[in-house]
Ligand SMILES: Nc1ncnc2c1ncn2[C@@H]1O[C@H](COP(=O)(O)OP(=O)(O)O)[C@@H](O)[C@H]1O
């Protein structure tokens with residue numbers, strides 16, 4: 001009997017020591033990211049589960065508390081899809097981008113800058129943080145222009161322009177509004193809607209918007225949360241590390257398709273703009289943001 005109590009006590013002590021060790025191991029990572037900007041792109045697929053969403057909010061608030069400056073840029077592709085369906089508006093994609101006509105862009109703005117943005121702000125505030133929601137229109141944060149989307153026509157072997165309507169690309173990012181928000185110790189939450197010089201509203205892929213923000217803010221890291229483990233090779237296995245040249249080759253040979261295309265294009269551009277590294281991680285894993293940033297157990301695909 002006495003032995004049993006001793007064993008249990010030892011096991012408890014071990015468990016406590018394990019906790020202390022995990023906390024202590026976070027120190028060098030906290031120092032690495034101290035006062036540095038980390039942009040987290042929160043994909044529409046990753047935010048589906050309420051439990052996971054609450055954990056995500058807690059992790060972002062914890063980062064802020066630990067001295068990191070997190071910026072959340074969110075998507076909402078599946079949520080826009082459901083709203084369009086409810087309104088009987090057809091929607092099509094080309095190379096992972098939603099073809100966006102005038103009535104679609106109104107719904108996109110309503111869903112992204114409206115319900116989803118406020119849902120994330122609410123979750124962060126609920127977790128004890130102070131968050132403010134904005135879109136690319138606020139403070140002229142993302143000045144966009146129409147995306148010139150080129151596709152390769154295999155028949156004529158020439159590149160053709162495909163009109164995607166109100167799909168934009170960031171032309172200029174004005175980060176002053178973000179700097180003001182961050183200086184007040186508030187977490188910015190950004191919906192990927194841009195405004196052109198002429199005042200038109202543009203739908204921007206959320207990965208692209210996150211990359212532009214990360215570049216303009218000289219971020220230390222950009223994390224892209226999605227619904228796969230990372231970039232998968234031809235054999236279906238996770239690729240843990242990719243150079244810019246390797247990433248370009250995977251896009252050319254068709255290993256990467258759909259929504260992964262804008263993601264990798266973003267990774268390449270961000271690294272070229274000076275973001276130290278971009279990581280594509282599985283948003284379905286609880287606390288993946290903390291695991292990636294504050295422990296040695298980095299998961300997903302790192303592009304540097
Ligand atoms: N080589 C690849 N590795 C991983 N995912 C890929 C690859 N090629 C295409 N994909 C697709 O890209 C998707 C991720 O993009 P997307 O659906 O736009 O995610 P999110 O909504 O998180 O931005 C994956 O679910 C997968 O279907």
Ligand SMILES: CC(=O)N[C@@H](CCC(=O)OP(=O)(O)O)C(=O)O
Nearest residue numbers: 043044075076077097098205206
């Ligand atoms: C141009 C374009 O495709 N815009 C995206 C914007 C949202 C997004 O990117 O959301 P996810 O990150 O969840 O995919 C769209 O309309 O779905």
